[in-house]
Amino acid sequence: MRGGLSKTLALVGAAGLLAVSACGNSDNNSGGSGSSANKDVTVFTWWADGGEKAGLDGLVSTFATDCKDYKFVNSAVAGGAGSNAKQVLANDLQAGKPPSTFQAHAGAELKDYINAGQVDDISQLYKDFGLDKAFPQNLIDNLTVDGKIYSIPANVHRANMVWANPTVLKKANIDGTKAPASVDAWIADLTKLKAAGVAAPLAISKGFAQEMLVEAVLLAELGPDKFKGLWDGKTDWAGGDVTAALNKYKTLLTFTNSDREAIDWPDALGYVNTGKAGYTLMGDWVAAQQVSDKIADTAYTYWPSPGTEGDFQFLSDSFTLPTNGADPDGAKCWLKTVGSAEGQKAFNTKKGSIPARSDANPADYPKYQQSAMADWKSKTIVPSCAHGAACTLGQNNDILSAMSQFSGSPDVAKLQAAFGTAMKTS
Amino acid sequence: MLLPTVLLLGYFVYGLIAWSFNTSLTDRHTARKGPASYVGFANYGHLFGEDRFLNSLKNLGVLTVAFIVGTLIFGLIWALLLEKGVPGESIFRSIYLFPMAISMIASGVVWGWLLNPSQGEDARGLNRLFEILHLHFLENPWWTAGSRWTTMASIALPAVWQLSGYIMALFLAGFRGIPPELREAARVDGASEFKLYRHVLFPQLSPIALSALIILGHMSLKLFDLIYAITGPNQFRTEVPAVYMWNTLLRSDMAKSAAIAIVLLAVVAVLVIPYIAYTVRQENEE
Numbered sequence: 256m257r258g259g260l261s262k263t264l265a266l267v268g269a270a271g272l273l274a275v276s277a278c279g280n281s282d283n284n285s286g287g288s289g290s291s292a293n294k295d296v297t298v299f300t301w302w303a304d305g306g307e308k309a310g311l312d313g314l315v316s317t318f319a320t321d322c323k324d325y326k327f328v329n330s331a332v333a334g335g336a337g338s339n340a341k342q343v344l345a346n347d348l349q350a351g352k353p354p355s356t357f358q359a360h361a362g363a364e365l366k367d368y369i370n371a372g373q374v375d376d377i378s379q380l381y382k383d384f385g386l387d388k389a390f391p392q393n394l395i396d397n398l399t400v401d402g403k404i405y406s407i408p409a410n411v412h413r414a415n416m417v418w419a420n421p422t423v424l425k426k427a428n429i430d431g432t433k434a435p436a437s438v439d440a441w442i443a444d445l446t447k448l449k450a451a452g453v454a455a456p457l458a459i460s461k462g463f464a465q466e467m468l469v470e471a472v473l474l475a476e477l478g479p480d481k482f483k484g485l486w487d488g489k490t491d492w493a494g495g496d497v498t499a500a501l502n503k504y505k506t507l508l509t510f511t512n513s514d515r516e517a518i519d520w521p522d523a524l525g526y527v528n529t530g531k532a533g534y535t536l537m538g539d540w541v542a543a544q545q546v547s548d549k550i551a552d553t554a555y556t557y558w559p560s561p562g563t564e565g566d567f568q569f570l571s572d573s574f575t576l577p578t579n580g581a582d583p584d585g586a587k588c589w590l591k592t593v594g595s596a597e598g599q600k601a602f603n604t605k606k607g608s609i610p611a612r613s614d615a616n617p618a619d620y621p622k623y624q625q626s627a628m629a630d631w632k633s634k635t636i637v638p639s640c641a642h643g644a645a646c647t648l649g650q651n652n653d654i655l656s657a658m659s660q661f662s663g664s665p666d667v668a669k670l671q672a673a674f675g676t677a678m679k680t681s
Numbered sequence: 682m683l684l685p686t687v688l689l690l691g692y693f694v695y696g697l698i699a700w701s702f703n704t705s706l707t708d709r710h711t712a713r714k715g716p717a718s719y720v721g722f723a724n725y726g727h728l729f730g731e732d733r734f735l736n737s738l739k740n741l742g743v744l745t746v747a748f749i750v751g752t753l754i755f756g757l758i759w760a761l762l763l764e765k766g767v768p769g770e771s772i773f774r775s776i777y778l779f780p781m782a783i784s785m786i787a788s789g790v791v792w793g794w795l796l797n798p799s800q801g802e803d804a805r806g807l808n809r810l811f812e813i814l815h816l817h818f819l820e821n822p823w824w825t826a827g828s829r830w831t832t833m834a835s836i837a838l839p840a841v842w843q844l845s846g847y848i849m850a851l852f853l854a855g856f857r858g859i860p861p862e863l864r865e866a867a868r869v870d871g872a873s874e875f876k877l878y879r880h881v882l883f884p885q886l887s888p889i890a891l892s893a894l895i896i897l898g899h900m901s902l903k904l905f906d907l908i909y910a911i912t913g914p915n916q917f918r919t920e921v922p923a924v925y926m927w928n929t930l931l932r933s934d935m936a937k938s939a940a941i942a943i944v945l946l947a948v949v950a951v952l953v954i955p956y957i958a959y960t961v962r963q964e965n966e967e
Contacts, residue, residue, distance in 0.1 A: 338914065338931065341931060342930075342931055345712060345930075345931070345933055348712060349712055367711070367712070367932065367933060368712075370711050370713060371711045371712035371713040371714075371933065372713055372714070373712065461913060461916075462913060462915055512799070513798055513799060513800070513822065513825070513826075514797055514798045514799040514803075514805075514825070516798070516824075516825040516912070516916065516918075517793070517796070517797050517798055517825060531803075647932070648931065648932045648933075649932035649934065652915060652928050652931065652932055653733075655915035656733060656915050656916075656917045656920070656928075657917070659915060659916045659917045659918060660917035660918065662825075663825065663826060663917070663918050
């Protein structure tokens with residue numbers, strides 16, 4: 256027995272030594288690629304497959320012509336809509352080994368990095384590249400933190416969109432091409448659909464999809480100014496109008512599928528496409544998904560979520576300039592490409608989003624994007640919390656936890672209090 | 682010979698525990714570097730005043746009970762069945778043991794599908810199976826609705842499935858380790874089969890049952906991958922401290938996640954230290 260024990264310990268010790276030497280190796284490797292002697296530009300993203308990867312490839316080919324001195328090094332981490340990537344990134348930043356540039360949601364989500372002193376102010380680059388004129392002022396206001404800008408947006412998505420199946424809606428004689436005028440009108444339509452035999456007319460999935468729906472209801476009920484105030488502290492979360500809106504959200508949840516905590520948004524979209532449900536609320540990346548799923552564009556309709564016709568709830572992927580990065584000049588060249596008209600075109604036509612620049616030519620884009628580009632210019636721009644434009648990672652995490660609690664046992668007072676508490680933390 | 686191990690463990694285990702504990706006493710709530718100030722046990726105070734953390738601790742308690750009881754029952758039943766000597770015993774042994782070879786994250790993904798909450802015509806996963814077999818009363822929403830007990834028992838189900846075979850192997854080894862003379866003596870004395878197990882065989886298994894309890898208990902307390910795979914990272918209903926720690930770490934709240942880690946360590950220690958003390962005493966007596 257004693258011999259066995261010391262053998263085991265020796266094995267554990269050997270394994271430990273191996274682990275140590277493995278760490279040493281990886282350190283050497285990353286040290287080599289990160290040194291300032293070569294001209295590599297490491298770009299950290301969570302765009303690893305599908306339309307996102309195609310968009311990144313488009314951006315890379317523009318980068319290759321614009322920045323001939325530099326070599327693109329892909330440092331993408333797949334999975335979890337960026338949650339895995341953010342963990343890896345946090346480790347790299349903590350270890351003082353930032354990539355040349357990294358992807359982050361534009362807006363409040365950057366505050367975590369700003370507060371940690373991990374990203375540099377790039378307001379000057381906006382002037383150098385002429386981006387202060389190319390981006391809509393409304394967007395720049397949303398990106399500015401204490402008078403400084405920390406990232407360059409590559410694209411814009413719209414969050415407050417409803418996707419409908421007109422064939423299903425016809426069962427209750429509802430015109431699928433027109434949005435209900437308000438949340439109440441939508442609830443009335445959902446009631447009709449339920450009476451017509453559609454058991455769960457509003458398809459929804461877990462996590463951020465529920466957060467997006469509650470945001471859409473708040474936006475419709477409070478209007479854009481008070482809605483924005485919810486996130487910057489100017490609107491009181493404890494207000495009676497918030498309670499009323501959350502009660503409407505509670506009513507909406509009763510029209511949704513019971514497996515909502517177990518499915519992801521493509522499944523919910525599938526419920527609409529197969530006719531099991533009439534509507535789903537999801538960001539406009541659905542348009543690209545429908546194209547890749549080969550759903551005929553006559554089979555579905557879309558409109559801004561009821562009551563938010565005049566608002567463009569945006570979210571945006573952007574690139575940063577990390578503090579003490581290995582090769583800031585290479586990173587700046589990448590940022591220049593990201594902000595340029597060619598770069599945005601190469602990226603967005605493939606990813607299915609629209610360019611943040613207002614000088615893009617709609618004719619280069621598919622049908623949905625053309626309408627979104629027109630709206631981007633004319634509608635009131637409001638941020639999305641679920642996608643980091645209005646909330647930090649921490650706030651979002653607290654809200655998601657409260658949403659899942661609400662989904663299991665709907666208690667409006669508890670949800671309202673949780674929102675208030677979440678937005679008080681950073 | 683022992684020195685390198687002691688040094689490595691000293692640094693990588695105990696040194697880092699000390700470091701975590703140190704961090705948990707500071708106000709390092711962002712990724713910002715530089716000096717942090719000490720706030721004593723304030724982080725722990727906040728944690729225990731927090732609905733979310735208390736919820737995760739309660740979830741963990743229920744999960745651990747459901748998991749240990751379930752695994753011990755199934756492990757013991759299978760061990761009893763095989764102990765009686767059935768044809769093709771080694772095949773059954775392998776079948777029962779196989780689930781343990783699958784990584785928790787992989788089985789978690791599959792169980793996530795199996796535990797789909799849809800019922801009736803839309804049923805999928807296990808509910809679909811019940812639907813086909815006309816066992817409608819067995820269909821349930823699994824972890825997505827109902828009390829804490831039904832929720833966490835649904836989460837424990839895959840873990841029970843995975844570890845019961847291992848417990849079976851432990852018990853089976855225990856049964857085989859009992860000298861046959863004891864059984865014969867009991868039978869000669871006229872003990873019934875039930876009495877034989879109750880008074881002669883089971884008492885001999887108690888050290889094994891204790892080891893099993895400790896192994897299962899500490900596995901359950903640290904369970905992360907299964908829950909993450911089945912319910913995702915932000916599910917209030919099924920959150921346990923390990924998942925909560927991951928969430929706080931993701932938002933770079935170093936002090937808070939370190940505090941959660943230390944609480945978790947303390948809970949595991951409550952379970953493991955008496956066991957180690959007990960085994961050391963036993964060895965000394967020998």
